[in-house]
Amino acid sequence: MTALPAHWLDKDRRRLRVRESAIGDRIYELLTAVCALVVPALVVAIAVAVFAAAWPAFAKLGLSIVTSSDWDVAGGHFGAAPALFGTLVSSAVALVIATPLAIGVAIFLSEFSPAWLRQPVGFLVDLLAAIPSVVYGLWGIFVLIPLLREHVMPFLRDTLHLGSTPFFRGPAYGPSMLAAGVILAIMALPYISAVSREVLMAVPRSQREAALALGATRWEMIRDAVIPYARSGIIGGIMLGLGRALGETMAVTMVIGNRPEISASLLAPGYTMASLIANEFSEATNDLHLSALMAVGAILFIVTLIVNAVARWLVWSVGRSRAK
Amino acid sequence: MRALNFAALMLLAVACAKEGANNTSTASSTASSTGSVDLTGAGATFPYPLYSKWFSDYAKLTGVKINYQSIGSGGGIRQLSEETVDFGASDSPMSDQELANAKGGPVLHIPTVLGAVVITYNIPGLTSPINLTPKAIADIFSGKITKWSDTRITTLNPGVTLPNSDILVVHRSDGSGTTYIFTDYLTAAVPTWAGGVGKGKEVKWPVGLGAKGNEGVAGQVKQSPGAIGYVELAYAKQNNLAIAAVQNKAGKMVVASVPAVTAAAAGVAKSLPANTDYRISIVNAPGADSYPISSFTWILVYQHQRDAVKGKKLVDFLNWALTDGEAEAPSLDYAPLPAEMAGAVKAKLATIDLAVAK
Numbered sequence: 001m002t003a004l005p006a007h008w009l010d011k012d013r014r015r016l017r018v019r020e021s022a023i024g025d026r027i028y029e030l031l032t033a034v035c036a037l038v039v040p041a042l043v044v045a046i047a048v049a050v051f052a053a054a055w056p057a058f059a060k061l062g063l064s065i066v067t068s069s070d071w072d073v074a075g076g077h078f079g080a081a082p083a084l085f086g087t088l089v090s091s092a093v094a095l096v097i098a099t100p101l102a103i104g105v106a107i108f109l110s111e112f113s114p115a116w117l118r119q120p121v122g123f124l125v126d127l128l129a130a131i132p133s134v135v136y137g138l139w140g141i142f143v144l145i146p147l148l149r150e151h152v153m154p155f156l157r158d159t160l161h162l163g164s165t166p167f168f169r170g171p172a173y174g175p176s177m178l179a180a181g182v183i184l185a186i187m188a189l190p191y192i193s194a195v196s197r198e199v200l201m202a203v204p205r206s207q208r209e210a211a212l213a214l215g216a217t218r219w220e221m222i223r224d225a226v227i228p229y230a231r232s233g234i235i236g237g238i239m240l241g242l243g244r245a246l247g248e249t250m251a252v253t254m255v256i257g258n259r260p261e262i263s264a265s266l267l268a269p270g271y272t273m274a275s276l277i278a279n280e281f282s283e284a285t286n287d288l289h290l291s292a293l294m295a296v297g298a299i300l301f302i303v304t305l306i307v308n309a310v311a312r313w314l315v316w317s318v319g320r321s322r323a324k
Numbered sequence: 325m326r327a328l329n330f331a332a333l334m335l336l337a338v339a340c341a342k343e344g345a346n347n348t349s350t351a352s353s354t355a356s357s358t359g360s361v362d363l364t365g366a367g368a369t370f371p372y373p374l375y376s377k378w379f380s381d382y383a384k385l386t387g388v389k390i391n392y393q394s395i396g397s398g399g400g401i402r403q404l405s406e407e408t409v410d411f412g413a414s415d416s417p418m419s420d421q422e423l424a425n426a427k428g429g430p431v432l433h434i435p436t437v438l439g440a441v442v443i444t445y446n447i448p449g450l451t452s453p454i455n456l457t458p459k460a461i462a463d464i465f466s467g468k469i470t471k472w473s474d475t476r477i478t479t480l481n482p483g484v485t486l487p488n489s490d491i492l493v494v495h496r497s498d499g500s501g502t503t504y505i506f507t508d509y510l511t512a513a514v515p516t517w518a519g520g521v522g523k524g525k526e527v528k529w530p531v532g533l534g535a536k537g538n539e540g541v542a543g544q545v546k547q548s549p550g551a552i553g554y555v556e557l558a559y560a561k562q563n564n565l566a567i568a569a570v571q572n573k574a575g576k577m578v579v580a581s582v583p584a585v586t587a588a589a590a591g592v593a594k595s596l597p598a599n600t601d602y603r604i605s606i607v608n609a610p611g612a613d614s615y616p617i618s619s620f621t622w623i624l625v626y627q628h629q630r631d632a633v634k635g636k637k638l639v640d641f642l643n644w645a646l647t648d649g650e651a652e653a654p655s656l657d658y659a660p661l662p663a664e665m666a667g668a669v670k671a672k673l674a675t676i677d678l679a680v681a682k
Binding site for chain 1: 500
């Protein structure tokens with residue numbers, strides 16, 4: 001390089017600088033591309049592995065794995081309908097309880113809370129997300145279930161006479177679909193509330209000022225100006241919470257009663273797909289049994305995909321309707 | 325230019341790292357083939373507290389380190405079949421099909437200790453153990469008896485006032501050797517159970533709640549007045565659970581204890597043929613003092629060991645376990661093998677051949 005004439009060197013340097021940065025860009029581009037591709041590749045790899053392992057069960061059992069309620073390992077019957085039902089119902093119960101609570105927390109923190117309270121309360125709510133699920137499960141067994149069995153369930157069934165509807169009928173053992181729903185609600189709550197809070201805080205000040213200037217009360221301002229603006233974000237938060245509820249395993253297994261039966265009553269024990277896999281996987285030696293559990297995993301995968309697709313569609317359609 | 329240099333440096337670094345990794349891996353593999361061999365095993369969770377004490381005591385004594393993952397009997401059998409571990413452990417014997425699938429050839433079942441399953445219950449105000457017959461247990465767990473005041477229970481317990489409350493059955497939700505032993509017992513002792521629910525690590529329960537693990541069942545029973553469930557003897561002892569006396573084959577009501585479980589094995593051992601493979605069930609064993617819901621737990625090893633050094637360490641350990649290890653068992657509420665049987669099993673260990681190069 002030192003042998004080069006001076007003017008060449010100048011030219012060369014200029015060119016090199018461009019090339020240098022171009023190579024830097026290339027490397028950077030490549031690195032980020034690799035990062036971006038690793039995630040979808042992982043999803044595909046997991047899906048392929050699960051579906052391949054599940055294939056013998058799908059081939060042998062066909063649709064009966066989602067339509068039959070007969071899960072009898074010794075007899076070779078694998079009908080996961082009660083687990084599919086339980087996953088959907090327990091998650092739905094969780095959302096019904098968690099959504100109003102979480103949005104209430106988010107609205108309070110973003111609109112009403114004095115500044116000194118906002119940080120600590122927000123922090124504590126976020127902390128709920130950091131508690132390991134097995135701790136939730138233990139708390140469920142020792143605190144929540146006795147509370148539900150001794151007080152809440154008799155109150156719902158007898159005092160409110162909800163026992164006359166099929167949804168709260170039957171004996172109150174404690175471990176039940178309701179207990180699972182409540183635990184899942186507590187676990188999903190921080191996700192919904194954290195996202196909602198951020199979205200509400202991001203609503204421009206001018207939006208609020210405009211509503212107040214038009215003579216709106218504070219409640220009217222929140223209802224008509226703030227929430228519609230934040231709606232798609234809030235729905236996104238709810239879907240995140242739902243995702244958490246659908247896949248949760250340990251805490252649910254500990255409180256749901258693990259009974260593979262479809263019952264309309266929330267007081268009755270139930271089962272979820274994740275619990276079924278967690279319970280039986282480690283001792284499954286028979287090939288069809290193992291494959292059936294993989295098939296349950298595949299179905300859970302599909303259910304989660306559908307839920308995410310619906311969430312995307314909801315967020316998109318809400319965004320579009322506002323734009324009109 | 326700087327970037328090029330940088331890239332070259334990266335390549336060099338990667339190459340060096342690879343080189344280094346290769347070096348360390350060859351170094352460690354040579355070390356492991358000449359120095360202290362670490363044995364690895366996987367399987368049953370039930371004997372894990374005892375096994376981990378054995379492994380730690382044995383390491384102190386001989387320096388041989390044994391790594392055991394208590395992932396469940398099913399996983400232990402799978403890993404042994406795939407030859408990813410040196411030994412497996414299981415609470416239920418391998419089936420003929422599983423034996424045929426094992427990649428390393430014939431598998432020996434080495435019984436180590438005995439476990440028992442006890443019936444625990446929650447009847448407020450009751451202090452002495454209730455008596456149950458196999459038929460009564462089967463009827464409760466299949467939903468044919470639904471009240472504690474049912475005459476089929478009260479006639480077994482004269483002088484005891486049982487409440488007129490519902491029975492809540494609690495069973496294991498996870499696949500478990502405990503469930504296998506319990507249902508194996510009911511299958512052997514009660515014909516109607518054999519034709520109905522049957523036996524397995526997980527069965528289709530006609531009634532009740534499923535709880536995960538011994539602690540799940542015990543917790544649910546403790547919390548719910550009127551509940552009944554089954555847990556391992558060691559777990560029940562350590563947690564002072566109420567335990568029912570169960571009528572054995574000789575017609576005597578027996579409360580589970582370490583000697584009563586060893587007695588069950590002794591009752592069966594007498595009639596064993598000399599060439600037994602120890603894949604035997606000892607539920608509902610004969611003998612006046614035998615506790616009927618008992619079972620072996622096994623360590624599974626290949627008859628033909630591929631690595632002579634590792635194989636010798638494994639056999640040495642098993643010999644130690646069947647001698648000194650057995651003596652430690654009762655302190656952790658595991659029942660040791662009857663002495664004459666431990667001797668016979670050790671003779672079986674001598675048949676393991678160590679230097680088969682395939």
